[in-house]
Amino acid sequence: MSPALFPRIAAAAVGAFAFAYVVLTVSSPGYAAAAEAGASGGRITGLMLLFGALIVAYALAMRGVGFALSTFLFLWVSMYALHRERAWLSALIAAAAALAISGIFGALLNVDLPTLTRASSRRVGTTQSSR
Numbered sequence: 001m002s003p004a005l006f007p008r009i010a011a012a013a014v015g016a017f018a019f020a021y022v023v024l025t026v027s028s029p030g031y032a033a034a035a036e037a038g039a040s041g042g043r044i045t046g047l048m049l050l051f052g053a054l055i056v057a058y059a060l061a062m063r064g065v066g067f068a069l070s071t072f073l074f075l076w077v078s079m080y081a082l083h084r085e086r087a088w089l090s091a092l093i094a095a096a097a098a099l100a101i102s103g104i105f106g107a108l109l110n111v112d113l114p115t116l117t118r119a120s121s122r123r124v125g126t127t128q129s130s131r
Contacts, residue, residue, distance in 0.1 A: 022048055050081055067113040072098040 026045075054074060061070040075094035080087055105111040 047081065051078065054078060054081075062114050066116040068098050068102045069116060071101060 025048075054077060058070055058074040061073065064070075072094050075097055076087075076091050079090035079094060083090065102113060106113055
């Protein structure tokens with residue numbers, strides 16, 4: 001069994017549940033009524049599209065800039081998109097969360113997370129073991 005098996009299963013499960021949630025939300029009678037009335041239906045659809053794009057960008061950025069920086073950026077933009085006030089507070093919370101998550105997975109659980117150094121060495125064609 002590969003060490004990447006659990007993260008792949010977890011990612012597939014999260015993706016499946018997120019997709020199911022979007023389908024259930026959009027197909028609910030309350031959502032349709034709100035969209036017809038011009039209430040929050042458009043905002044909810046916009047947020048779903050934004051977060052879908054953010055998740056894809058987050059996954060792609062992780063290989064380029066590493067786990068901590070991509071997590072910080074994802075959380076900061078997500079929080080700002082949801083609340084749109086106090087960007088500095090969103091940045092502070094995002095930084096604390098990214099550092100805490102990196103610490104928990106890196107130090108406590110001994111999970112090898114992508115870092116900026118390893119991400120840049122992959123682009124050049126070298127690996128960390130060849131140094």
